[in-house]
Amino acid sequence: MITSNVSSTVFIKQTDCFELAMVTYRLLHFLALILILQVYDSTSFIYEEYYWQDYEGKIPGEALVGGKDATGMPIYIGQAYYFSKLLPAKIYKGDNNAYVAWGSEIKVSEHIKILCTPHPERFKWVQTKKNEIHKLINHKLVKGGWEPSYDLYIGRAFHKSQTLVGSVKVAGRPSLNLGLHISSNGAQVVVNDFEILTYVPEKNLTETRHCNQKIIIV
Numbered sequence: 001m002i003t004s005n006v007s008s009t010v011f012i013k014q015t016d017c018f019e020l021a022m023v024t025y026r027l028l029h030f031l032a033l034i035l036i037l038q039v040y041d042s043t044s045f046i047y048e049e050y051y052w053q054d055y056e057g058k059i060p061g062e063a064l065v066g067g068k069d070a071t072g073m074p075i076y077i078g079q080a081y082y083f084s085k086l087l088p089a090k091i092y093k094g095d096n097n098a099y100v101a102w103g104s105e106i107k108v109s110e111h112i113k114i115l116c117t118p119h120p121e122r123f124k125w126v127q128t129k130k131n132e133i134h135k136l137i138n139h140k141l142v143k144g145g146w147e148p149s150y151d152l153y154i155g156r157a158f159h160k161s162q163t164l165v166g167s168v169k170v171a172g173r174p175s176l177n178l179g180l181h182i183s184s185n186g187a188q189v190v191v192n193d194f195e196i197l198t199y200v201p202e203k204n205l206t207e208t209r210h211c212n213q214k215i216i217i218v
Contacts, residue, residue: 050117050142050199052079057096062116064123066090066197067156067163077154077165077197079145081111088144088154088167090183101166105183115142115154122202125156125195130179133170139198144168154197155180159189168196 053060059076067075069092078089078098089098091114098112099105117123126139133141133153144167145152155168157180166182180194 052113055112055114066165070161077115079113080108085147086145101181101183101188105186130177130192131174142197155194157191157194
């Protein structure tokens with residue numbers, strides 16, 4: 001009888017230990033997932049310090065200036081949804097609309113975003129031509145939208161006393177690139193020699209991101 005009680009006690013203790021081990025394992029697994037998510041969230045923000053914010057007529061404090069009109073007032077970089085396409089656009093202070101180049105100058109009044117960043121100094125405009133964009137392999141081009149068969153990047157050019165931002169249409173082959181499309185006075189203008197917007201991430205922050213990923217893998 002004594003032996004039976006001892007065996008039962010040992011079995012109960014073993015069961016308790018097993019349950020405790022399982023609870024501990026689940027807790028550690030949960031904490032590990034939280035840690036991974038936190039690291040990836042923070043490094044994602046570090047790597048791309050710019051974002052597209054909804055635009056409803058008020059220029060945000062972190063909006064990135066892309067050009068100037070004939071009076072010297074800033075032109076901001078926008079993005080507008082137009083007939084199943086996401087197009088780079090012009091945005092003017094005090095104007096609720098965005099303006100895209102699509103055959104002519106199109107005024108868009110809804111589904112508009114504006115490019116923002118806390119670090120405008122990390123953006124550089126690089127001179128290029130429509131058939132030489134593929135040579136910019138050491139630059140991070142800022143993607144501004146999409147349309148069928150083309151990736152759209154952000155470009156600008158000087159035209160009639162204005163520095164106008166617009167859409168750089170890039171295809172799979174350099175010979176198929178369509179250059180920079182801007183709009184002026186209600187019309188579309190196509191430019192083959194222009195500046196394209198690039199982003200230069202801070203070196204130390206990029207290295208931190210790489211280091212964090214290695215820690216997760218280990």
